[in-house]
Amino acid sequence: MASDYAVQIEDLTHTYFTKTEEVTAIRSLSLTVHPGEFVVLVGPSGCGKSTILSLIAGLIIPASGRIQLFGNPVNGPSPRIAYMLQKDGLLAWRTVAQNMILGLELRRQATAAAIADTHRLLDEMGLSHVAHHYPHQLSGGMRQRVALVRTLAVRPDLLLLDEPFSALDIQNKIHLEHLLTNVLKEQQKTAILVTHDLEEAIAIGDRVLVIGGRPGQIRYTLPIPTDIRALPPLEARAHPSFRSLFSELWREVNRIEKLA
Numbered sequence: 001m002a003s004d005y006a007v008q009i010e011d012l013t014h015t016y017f018t019k020t021e022e023v024t025a026i027r028s029l030s031l032t033v034h035p036g037e038f039v040v041l042v043g044p045s046g047c048g049k050s051t052i053l054s055l056i057a058g059l060i061i062p063a064s065g066r067i068q069l070f071g072n073p074v075n076g077p078s079p080r081i082a083y084m085l086q087k088d089g090l091l092a093w094r095t096v097a098q099n100m101i102l103g104l105e106l107r108r109q110a111t112a113a114a115i116a117d118t119h120r121l122l123d124e125m126g127l128s129h130v131a132h133h134y135p136h137q138l139s140g141g142m143r144q145r146v147a148l149v150r151t152l153a154v155r156p157d158l159l160l161l162d163e164p165f166s167a168l169d170i171q172n173k174i175h176l177e178h179l180l181t182n183v184l185k186e187q188q189k190t191a192i193l194v195t196h197d198l199e200e201a202i203a204i205g206d207r208v209l210v211i212g213g214r215p216g217q218i219r220y221t222l223p224i225p226t227d228i229r230a231l232p233p234l235e236a237r238a239h240p241s242f243r244s245l246f247s248e249l250w251r252e253v254n255r256i257e258k259l260a
């Protein structure tokens with residue numbers, strides 16, 4: 001069924017059960033994401049941001065509520081989604097070229113054309129010269145660029161990004177943000193990013209949602225103005241309105257942190 005939304009979440013609640021306790025991570029959360037939109041989730045530690053991504057990815061099943069992906073209910077992992085984490089997850093015994101086609105192999109889609117596509121992406125990331133290197137021969141920023149190629153290689157319609165750049169220094173971080181936003185815009189992909197970096201959220205998101213409280217809910221929405229969205233991440237940070245957006249987001253995150 002056709003849908004106007006890439007992601008549609010209605011009244012979602014999720015509780016984890018451990019041997020000793022029940023933790024309701026999120027309660028009554030509703031959210032819609034349009035195709036091609038880049039939504040960023042920020043908020044205090046433990047407010048349920050990663051849980052939201054895992055639910056959308058179909059890795060965990062919600063206690064109640066509905067999640068639809070491009071009009072179809074989420075019942076488990078979907079080939080339309082790719083997930084990227086803070087840890088690059090590169091396999092030490094595979095070269096860069098072999099690592100970047102891992103997802104394609106797992107999905108039995110490693111055709112000559114798909115592999116050629118990943119080499120083009122690797123080239124766009126400025127890494128063609130390390131295709132035959134092993135992960136231990138690369139810097140942290142290079143490793144994360146390879147992980148990004150591997151994530152994009154499966155041509156997902158939706159990217160879920162859980163703090164993918166948080167371990168990088170500021171130069172590498174902005175470089176990767178730039179590469180990511182370029183590819184997303186070119187290929188008109190939808191993405192949801194979790195980050196603790198409020199500058200990053202404003203510099204690359206279309207809309208920033210502050211999740212907070214226990215259980216977590218959406219407590220504040222900051223739409224990013226079009227003129228900032230049109231800029232690359234470094235230039236966005238230098239926009240005259242950037243500081244006031246940052247102050248607004250900082251204030252809200254701190255206010256909401258007290259709700260926990």
Ligand SMILES: Nc1ncnc2c1ncn2[C@@H]1O[C@H](COP(=O)(O)OP(=O)(O)OP(=O)(O)O)[C@@H](O)[C@H]1O
Nearest residue numbers: 016017018023025044045046047048049050051052
């Ligand atoms: N597998 C699990 N079993 C039990 N409780 C869990 C599990 N995963 C998460 N939780 C709990 O659910 C709540 C939300 O966790 P979640 O990881 O989604 O938060 P987060 O906002 O992503 O945190 P952070 O910013 O620190 O990564 C926390 O109280 C956490 O302890």
